[in-house]
Amino acid sequence: MTKTLNIAHRGANAEAPENTLAAFRKAVEIGADGFEFDLQLSRDNVPVVIHDEMLERTTNGNGLVKDYTLDELKAFDAGSWFSPEFAGETIPTLEEVFEEFAQSEALFNIELKSGIIIYPELEEKVLKIISRFKVKERVLISSFNHYSLVTCLQIDPEVRTGILYMAGLYEPWNYAKSLGCYSAHPLFYHLQHPEIVSGFKEHSIPVFAWTVNDPLYMKMMVAGGIEGIITDNPRELKKIIGKTSE
Numbered sequence: 600m601t602k603t604l605n606i607a608h609r610g611a612n613a614e615a616p617e618n619t620l621a622a623f624r625k626a627v628e629i630g631a632d633g634f635e636f637d638l639q640l641s642r643d644n645v646p647v648v649i650h651d652e653m654l655e656r657t658t659n660g661n662g663l664v665k666d667y668t669l670d671e672l673k674a675f676d677a678g679s680w681f682s683p684e685f686a687g688e689t690i691p692t693l694e695e696v697f698e699e700f701a702q703s704e705a706l707f708n709i710e711l712k713s714g715i716i717i718y719p720e721l722e723e724k725v726l727k728i729i730s731r732f733k734v735k736e737r738v739l740i741s742s743f744n745h746y747s748l749v750t751c752l753q754i755d756p757e758v759r760t761g762i763l764y765m766a767g768l769y770e771p772w773n774y775a776k777s778l779g780c781y782s783a784h785p786l787f788y789h790l791q792h793p794e795i796v797s798g799f800k801e802h803s804i805p806v807f808a809w810t811v812n813d814p815l816y817m818k819m820m821v822a823g824g825i826e827g828i829i830t831d832n833p834r835e836l837k838k839i840i841g842k843t844s845e
């Protein structure tokens with residue numbers, strides 16, 4: 600039976616500020632198999648790790664990420680909003696993530712936030728960095744913007760990509776395959792139809808459900824043998840996966 604992977608959503612975001620190196624360290628320390636994080640592009644075209652297009656929620660900056668150079672973005676504090684203990688955390692670059700974690704065993708689920716703002720160079724920049732750090736086998740690129748995924752596959756047909764979606768798509772494995780994508784990343788409610796998990800299995804499309812925080816749903820999905828769960832609570836999921844595989 601498939602052992603479900605434990606993927607910490609935006610890092611271990613309940614224990615450290617989301618999408619920071621501290622949150623990724625925490626995820627690894629907890630024993631998650633990997634972590635998910637979100638990428639936007641700075642004004643000088645550097646992929647940076649932050650969920651929102653705007654700076655306000657998770658930093659002490661204002662306005663759009665895309666309007667600042669990397670040097671300017673690095674001056675913002677990305678930790679104090681969460682707790683004073685994390686003052687001094689900054690918005691990481693993709694390179695910094697790989698510099699610290701390329702030697703670990705962590706899987707990297709990289710979400711391209713190219714849905715609201717179109718970043719013409721995002722896919723190319725990201726793939727170049729992945730290639731430079733030689734981490735392609737441990738990377739899974741996802742996006743709600745499926746054009747971005749196709750662009751990635753045009754640049755590198757071997758990179759693993761996953762369709763993110765939040766709708767009751769009909770036979771989504773056919774759609775994923777039509778794009779050449781490796782996996783499907785549904786909002787977890789959309790796995791409830793009885794045919795869905797078995798359909799994915801029959802068509803060899805791995806499923807990574809998000810964002811699963813309720814232990815009851817975690818147990819159901821682990822029992823259903825899906826390939827990955829993206830969660831805000833990797834500590835709880837670790838216990839559940841541990842018990843199931845005993």
Ligand code: G3P
Nearest residue numbers: 635637710741763809829
């Ligand atoms: O990749 C799953 C999840 O991260 C998608 O939603 O808004 O948390 O990036 P969001």
Ligand code: MG
Nearest residue numbers: 635636637710
């Ligand atoms: Mg995300």
